[in-house]
Amino acid sequence: MSDTVSIEKPTAVVLDIEGTTSSTWFVHETLYPYSRSRFAEVLDERADHPDVARARGQIIEQGGLGADATTEQLVATLNGWLDADEKRTPLKTLQGLIWADGFASGDLTSHFFDDAIPAIRRWHDAGIDLYIFSSGSVAAQRSWFGHTPEGDLLPLISAHFDTENAGPKREARSYRAIAEQIGAEPERIVFLSDLAAELDAAQEAGWRTVGVRRKGDQHYDAGVAGHPEIASFAQVAFQ
Known part of the structure; x- marks a missing residue:
């Protein structure tokens, strides 16, 4: 070098x-767990948010789920992608919303x-x-x-x-x-x-x-x- x-x-x-x-480790060890613990909350409590609604449809399509998929099924799909470190757009969309809340509240600092x-x-x-x-x-x-x-x-x-x-x-x-x-x-x-x-x-x-x-x-x-x-x-x- x-x-x-x-x-x-x-x-x-x-x-x-x-x-x-x-650091990738900060993302994996701090941000990923923070989002994982809040997937269900954002899907349920912000269901009418256009980004959440779009992400929900993408999770169903990409995860091969039915239109009536439950929050538990959606979260399980998200967690599977997270475990595999897959760069799926709906996963990144929801993480972005969750992290924005965390940064705004002072829970997170980059x-x-x-x-x-x-x-x-x-x-x-x-x-x-x-x-x-x-x-x-x-x-x-x-x-x-x-x-x-x-x-x-x-x-x-x-x-x-x-x-x-x-x-x-x-x-x-x-x-x-x-x-x-x-x-x-x-x-x-x-x-x-x-x-x-x-x-x-x-x-x-x-x-x-x-x-x-x-x-x-x-x-x-x-x-x-x-x-x-x-x-x-x-x-x-x-x-």
């Missing part, structure tokens, strides 16, 4: 969250690696547009960046993308869609992620890529398949 990855200054930087700006927020501020101050592309819903992303240990970072982020408004993270078409939406040339976009499959998809779409390998995090041992590699955002130098 080189000490510094030097890249021509981009128009835009797109960041993954889990394993990139923030986690960031020590080097992440200073780099985000530095890149923003340098005139680089910052975007987020995560499997977590846009609602969850906004809650995450709005309730950090250093306060509200949302003013630093130009837009948020998830699997619903952009597409799957391991398919090049999703990255082409994001480039079109933000109006940037693919070669002027830099994507940072800890997952090789995501980096490969972004590279296929013409983006520049940087693999993030943080020792001790979930996907460290898998490597980043030959993409330029860092252990800290401080190692990125935009020329």
